[in-house]
Amino acid sequence: MTIAVLFFIIFFILKKGLPVLSFKFLTTNPGEMGKTGGIFSTIIGTIALTVTAVLIAAPLGIGSAIYLTEYTRENWVTRVIRFGAECLAGIPSIIFGLFGFILFVTKLKFGWSILSGSLTLAFMILPTLIRTSEEAIRAVPYVYREVSYSLGSTKWQTVTKVVLPSAMPGIVTGIILSVGRSIGETASVIFTAGSALRLPTSIFSSSRTMSVHFYILAREGISMSNAYGTAAILILAILAVNLVTYAIMHRFMRKYC
Amino acid sequence: MPSVAIRAQDFSHYFGTKQTLKKINLDVAENKILGIIGPAGSGKSTFLRALNRLNDLVPDSRVEGTLLVEGVDVYSADTSVAELRRRLGMVFAIPVPLPRSIYENVAFGARMAGLKDKSALTEIVIDSLKKTALWEEVSDRLHSSALKLSGGQQQRLCIARTLALKPRFILLDEPTSGLDPISTMKIEETLRQLKKDYTIILVTNNTKQAARVADRTAFFLNGDLIEVDETVRVFSAPSDQRTNDYISGRFG
Structure with a gap:
């Protein structure tokens, strides 16, 4: 059933979107609010936003996971942190958008920008990153730690040289899930990164992502065919990210496991 | 009488409120193999892990009395635990190669101690592999995964990895419990060779193994040291009835 739905969605989007796709569609900026031209600036905007969000959230998420698993015993503090992360995961993205708008865009005066958008996205993907990293770290056999200590390692060496490398496949999986979510995220990004069609020049530029572009094209009835073209690229991008990750993990696992 | 390398004086150990070692008094002679036998839960592994302070990893672990390694108190505040663990190398019950290459497994301890020079590392790796008679078997694939070796090879790799620390002692915690008789024989042979340079403590579930190599x-029984003596004496004329019952297989 899930497979059927998945294939239906992919098939439907590609059928509508593929005819629009061309090299030119990918490499030219939108013209006339997106009615003509391609989606180049929105691709760049999506990449910039996603990469920045992951760069902000990954160290925080992995750091939290290391703290929760290796540096504390299970007590009320860890339970509060974990409960907080779970709650964060359940908040609708539009609320994140509003929060990001008030805090980053207006209060901290970052304006509609890649910075505001990626900070907001970082908060959204943090719970996933913490949970997947924590599970990956917990799955590292306890004896690896014993062996490491028995060979004269310090705690820090054990965590960085033994535990983290072994947990890396799981951690990377979490990062990919977050990338997928960031690429597709719309509601919170409209509020925080804005919808400028220009090519972004710094993290302080406003930028439109592919999903926002799709939303605006479809919502305002600007160009349905370009909207489907954008959607097709979105889906292909997410598929590609998943496939590449799968391939890398597979090679990594075959080498040492 | 050879000199005493390890001395336990009224040494007790607790996990929380449970006493796992009860006032142990034991001397371990230099360049000899001491076998420790006893049923599961008798405290033999706990004693081994008290020596290199691996019990410290368990919360609520606590000790009383003194434990001297070459005259230095293991549990004094100014003992460097990392340095202590390099001095008392440990081999575990199941072979646990880290998920890296053979070379990197053996070089691990030296790297963690801060050695970066490549030729010095390689020398240590080759030297350690030769001491465990593993060199001939793996010399052509040092950089392939250690997890691809057979169980017996993995355990000899773990011994090599321990030797690479240049320790003074080797602590073995039931090192052959998961291995076939031929691999076991090879390991026992390796231990006899190593006795010349190291003081060895061998915890084993297999009383015959102690008889063969120690x-x-x-x-040990329920945290008490029942008796310790020359292996031949323990197995031919034990002074305690419980020892006799255990080695003749009446319990355990």
């Missing part, structure tokens, strides 16, 4: 044998 110079002296200690019998």
Whole structure:
């Protein structure tokens, strides 16, 4: 059933979107609010936003996971942190958008920008990153730690040289899930990164992502065919990210496991 | 009488409120193999892990009395635990190669101690592999995964990895419990070779193994050291009835 739905969605989007796709569609900026031209600036905007969000959230998420698993015993503090992360995961993205708008865009005066958008996205993907990293770290056999200590390692060496490398496949999986979510995220990004069609020049530029572009094209009835073209690229991008990750993990696992 | 390398004086150990070692008094002679036998839960592994302070990893672990390694108190505040663990190398019950290459497994301890020079590392790796008679078997694939070796090879790799620390002692915690008789024989042969340069403590579930390789044998039961003597004496004329019952297979 899930497979059927998945294939239906992919098939439907590609059928509508593929005819629009061309090299030119990918490499030219939108013209006339997106009615003509391609989606180049929105691709760049999506990449910039996603990469920045992951760069902000990954160290925080992995750091939290290391703290929760290796540096504390299970007590009320860890339970509060974990409960907080779970709650964060359940908040609708539009609320994140509003929060990001008030805090980053207006209060901290970052304006509609890649910075505001990626900070907001970082908060959204943090719970996933913490949970997947924590599970990956917990799955590292306890004896690896014993062996490491028995060979004269310090705690820090054990965590960085033994535990983290072994947990890396799981951690990377979490990062990919977050990338997928960031690429597709719309509601919170409209509020925080804005919808400028220009090519972004710094993290302080406003930028439109592919999903926002799709939303605006479809919502305002600007160009349905370009909207489907954008959607097709979105889906292909997410598929590609998943496939590449799968391939890398597979090679990594075959080498040492 | 050879000199005493390890001395336990009224040494007790607790996990929380449970006493796992009860006032142990035991001397371990230099360059000998001490076998420790006893049923599961008798405290033999706990004693081994008290020596290199691996018990410290368990919360609520606590000790009383003194434990001297070459005259230095293991549990004094100014003992460097990392340095202590390099001095008392440990081999575990199941072979646990880290998920890296053979070379990197053996070089691990030296790297963690801060050695970066490549030729020095390689020398240590080759030297350690030769001491465990593994060199001939793996010399052509040092950089392939250690997890691809057979169980017996993995355990000899773990011994090599321990030797690479240049320790003074080797602590073995039931090192052959998961291995076939031929691999076991190879490991026992390796241990006899190593005795010349190291002081070895061998915890084993297999009383016959102690009889085969240990110079002296200690019998632990429920956290008590029941008796310790020359292996031949322990197995031919034990002074305690419980030792006799255990080695003749009446319990355990």
